[in-house]
Amino acid sequence: MPTRLVIAVTAFLAALVAAAAAVVIYDHGQEDKIGKGVTIGGVDVSGMKRDAAEAKLRREILDPLNQTVTVDHGNQRWSLSAREAKVATNLDATVEDALERSREGNIVKRTWRGVTGEQLDAKIQPEVTYSDAAIVRMLDRVRKSVNRPSMNATIKFTVGGPQTTPSHEGLAVDATALHRKIKAALVSPQAERRFSATTAHVKPKVSTDDIVNQNATTLVVNREAFKLTVFKNLKAVKSYSVAIGAVGLDTPAGLYHIQNKAVDPAWTKPYSDWVPKDQQGKVVPGGTAENPLKARWLGIFAGAGIHGVDPSEYGSIGHAASHGCVRMRIDDVEDLYPRVPVGAPIFIA
Template sequence: MLARPVIAVAALLVALAAIAAAIVVYDHGQQDKIGKGVTIGGVDVGGLKRDAAETKLRQQILAPLNREITVDHGSRRWRLTAREAKVATNLDATVADAVARSRQGNLLKRTWRGVTGEQLDARLQPEVTFSDAAVIRLLDRVRKSVNRPAMNATIKFAVSGPTTTPSHEGLALDATALHQKIKAALGSPTATRRFSASTHHVAPAVSTDKLIAQNATTLVVNREAFKLTVFKNLKEVKSYSVAIGAVGLDTPAGLYHIQNKAVDPAWTEPNSDWVPVADRGKVIPGGTPENPLKSRWLGIFNGAGIHGVDPSEYGTIGHAASHGCVRMRIADVEDLYPRVPVGAPIFIA
């Protein structure tokens, strides 16, 4: 009677030993296999052996990462190869990590997962590296070809009047946005790798309209023709006959600006050879017969200016007869005065 229980126990032990051996053998066979529910970079590698997983990842992750980046603008195109960008990824290490996670837990837990197909739900991301300096070099190539500097308007004064060279808008690459897009693409096997370079216009610091506004009123004195001309918005609006400085007391040539204005200006007799020593520095009140400036004054430079002249000296108009100033008939200087603001350029040729 005792033999039967012994036999039963022995049989159970043998069965358990067989099961244990089977579990060991099974687990040994799974040691290089990735568990169900494991993805690497979004690619399902569950149930694959290490070599098979690496092959699949090279096809679905590494190959796309090795495609070149292309940037275009109009008909022009620039390329950045994976080699130039030094694109690299740690797929082998990530696969090893996936295998290690699949081997977590004791022998029975691992076997139970394998037999039942229990999901690990492990989402691994391989590390992708690249050279940002290479991306910047690509952007520099695009920028050099695409960018166009803004051109400021310029003005030139001549005896015939002021003329302008018009302004032009510039063009600039939207480099920051493109930089971010390329970096994101280099690190993602699913991202687009072709981009159109966007640009924005760059306004000139001095536009044509701004330059015209700055020179809304300009004066030109043609000494040879004894003529003063007023230009409004670069167009001639009025001319006057004038007298200019006599030989040796020449009206100064060049570009100046109206420094000051006055109605019935006082006159301080200058420290000049043509003024008696006793009278130098003497102030002659405005509006008096002795005051030679007559009615209006527009200062130009170093004591020289535009002013009226006594009717008795109207005969000097059209001649080099003054002490350096621009003389005008009283009616003419009074007509000119409100047309010209302080700061207006005056070109004396």
């Protein structure tokens, strides 16, 4: 072989060996260095060695994660420390993963990436663990302090008329949204670590308006005063003098409802001692002289009701004189009749 060729081949082989040696030396020098384009939890650790990457991650991830989470509502504050929440992360293992990702491919590919500055585009998320039970305990503290139950409106019937207790809206923490915010703060160093608890108003099942509407018309019979009073929207609008049941045939006290209504009602003679046995159960047509139920009828219960009385018996008004019904003058019962719907409550005191 000519001398020049030998020299050329030898020089080429020497250069090849030198290049290979340079590649090996370069690659070896990158073993403990994270490749370009690698992020951990959003933190760029490109080109960093293990110790430097861990130090940066402690500053930008671990330190924020160790900060206390604070929730407020008005002047109240609640705190959840990282220790109570048992926050932990595997930064060491994550850095090791970043180094392994940086060593992907063969020696030539790794060297080419290093020389050309090719990006790995590797986004690694550290594993952050926490105690969900600690979040729930904090939520319980917030709810206990903030939540307020709604109150239904109520009505009480008295001799003076219906008395109401107004309804009140309640308040409830949006626990689902708050749980989500606390969790995000525990696992993400970029998340806000102080925020307000959002609340929603809780409407009562029975509002004051509901009570008023349900009792738009109410009757109160004051037996002692021999008065029947009509209430509209819980306010007295008209009173009438009445007669009530005689002793032994008392008009019973209690809360009832108007069961039925009729104009010139028929009368079925009751099965009572004061009715001759041969007359008991006999029906007397309405509007006749023999029918004691004059003009109008508003049934209350078990054959008892409100009705007009013959003018010849107007002297009984203001006395305990009936067989249990509430007697009224004909003009009065005719005036009352259209004011009262079926189902209206009537309180007899």
